[in-house]
Every structure is written in C-alpha cells, then in structure tokens.
Amino acid sequence: MNQPVPHRTPDLVAVLAWIEQHLDDPLSVETIAARASLSPYHFSRLFSAAMGRGVMAHVRGRRLVRAAQRLTADPDLRLVDLALDCGFDSQEAFTRAFARLFGVSPGRFRRGFSVTPIEGQYPMTMPDDVAVAVTRLPDLVALDGFTVAGPAARFDEANKAQIPQLWSKLMGALPFEGQAPSWTTYGVVWNVDRAEGSFDYMAGVGVAEDAALPEGFAAKRIEASRYAVFRIVLNGGAVHPQIKHAMATIWGELVPASGLTVADRPDFERYDSEFAPTKKGAVIDFYLPVEV
DSSP states (O other): OOOOOOSOOHHHHHHHHHHHHTTTSOOOHHHHHHHTTSOHHHHHHHHHHHHSSOHHHHHHHHHHHHHHHHHHHOTTOOHHHHHHHTTOSSHHHHHHHHHHHHSSOHHHHHTTOOOTTHHHHSOSSOOOOOOOEEEEOSSOEEEOOEEEEEOEEEEOTTTGGGHHHHHHHHHHHOSOTTBOTTOOEEEEEEEEETTTTEEEEEEEEEEOTTOOOOTTOEEEEEOOEEEEEEEEEOOSSOHHHHHHHHHHHIIIIIHHHHTOEEOSSOEEEEEOTTOOTTSTTOEEEEEEEEEO
8 A cells, every 4th residue: 555645845845946046037837847857737736736826926926025125125226127127027017916915016115114024925935744644546547427517716826715615605505406416526627727826626516417507507527537546634634735735745746756647637636425624534535637
C-alpha cells in the first residue's frame, strides 16, 4: 500500500526564490514551469493548490509589493516609470492593481501608509504545513460516461472562497426528480486557465439524462475515461486547507512521479453518501483523467 506523502515540495520553494530574483525579467507560466521541470499544466495546478493563487497573479503581486517598497524608499520615483517596471501597460492600470492589493492609491501610500503589513498582504512564501494523508490508489479506474448537475460558476483567486456557497445551494435543492439514487456528490473542475488560476467549478450530483433540473442548475457531461484516483483522508479539522494542501501533494509530487499523461478532460472530487467533513478519517477521492 502507498504511504501518505507530505505535501510540501522543495522544488516549489526553490522556484519561489527564483521568481523573486527574476521579477525584472519577462516571466510566463511556461518559463517558470520549465524552471521546476514540470509541464505548465501540472505546475499551475501545483502552484495554485500550494499558494492559493495563480502563477502570474503571484508574480504581479510580488512586483506590486516591491513597487510599494520602492515608493517609500525613493520619493522622486515617477509612477509611470514604476508602472512600466512592474510590467503594466499604463500608469492607470498599475494604480488600479495597486489599490486592489493595498486598499489605497500609490500616491496615498507614498504619503505615509504603513509599510509594515506588506509581506503579510502578499507573502512570497508558502503557507504553513497542514497534516493530511494522501495516497494514490494502485489501479487505474475505468468509468463510463455520466452526467452531473448542480450550481456552477467560474472562479479565480479573487472569488474562489465562494465555492462553499455552491455546495449550500446544491444541498438545499436535494433531492429532486431525476437525481441518481446513490447521493454521491461531485466537485467538478474544467476549463482551467493556467496563467490566471481560474477555472469552472460545479458542485453536483449524478442525474439522468432527461432530469428536470432545479432553477439555477446546469448539467455537465463527464465522458467515459480511465482515471488515476488519489485518496485524501481528512484529520477532523478545517476541510479547505486540507484539500488545498492535498492538491499540492497530488499535482506537485504524486502526478509527476506516476509517469501518467493527464487528459484534457474534467477532473473531480468524489464524496460518498456517508461523507462527514468534520469526522476524522473522512475520505475524499480525487479522480484525474489520464491517457492510456
């Protein structure tokens, strides 16, 4: 049996330091992933799971943090020059991004906004470890095609904290006619944007093809595929950080070590009918489609 693997990967720590040293260089997901010796797809999923934001969102944030430091150190620095140094096309775009991150304009920041919380607002380092057991099950699993239905939305780093609202909306509508009798639920991910860390997500249940869906629900067809299955065993604590760190393990360590080729099809978390998120030992199975 596979043993649980600790989630943190030293390669990502080294890449974070490399990014910090190359913030003045043209950077892309592809160039950063190459530094980690991973495909852009694998690296993007690893990075988002470990850091809680997309690769290029991190780069922009770190450039803005450094810009804030330069603002306080050099009173004669022109904002337009700082904007161009940070990779923005205009001073206006830079000002909007700066204000979103720090809550004030660059001008007000320069006039005395405290620099103390800068690193806390957008740290360059990885979050603290969370103990969670993750294993890859030994055999690939073949599934016939099936349909999942539920509330869905597009998420990115700015709004993905709202994902639990989809689950609340799903549970509030169950059961409904045409729902699969097993009560198995799925968290389905597709249309992943590697650079921005954005994706489509559905909280859903299996349904019959002709099911009449509740208002606000959509249907998503999952085509027949073979899957590598990764088992996450929760520790009874907060679920979100455990899943986040489990995904860092899966994408950063277990997938690259498997030698498998990930298919460009939806992946999903699978929760059985007995799933209790705060119960120690509760299991989530993550299904990753692979080419065979």
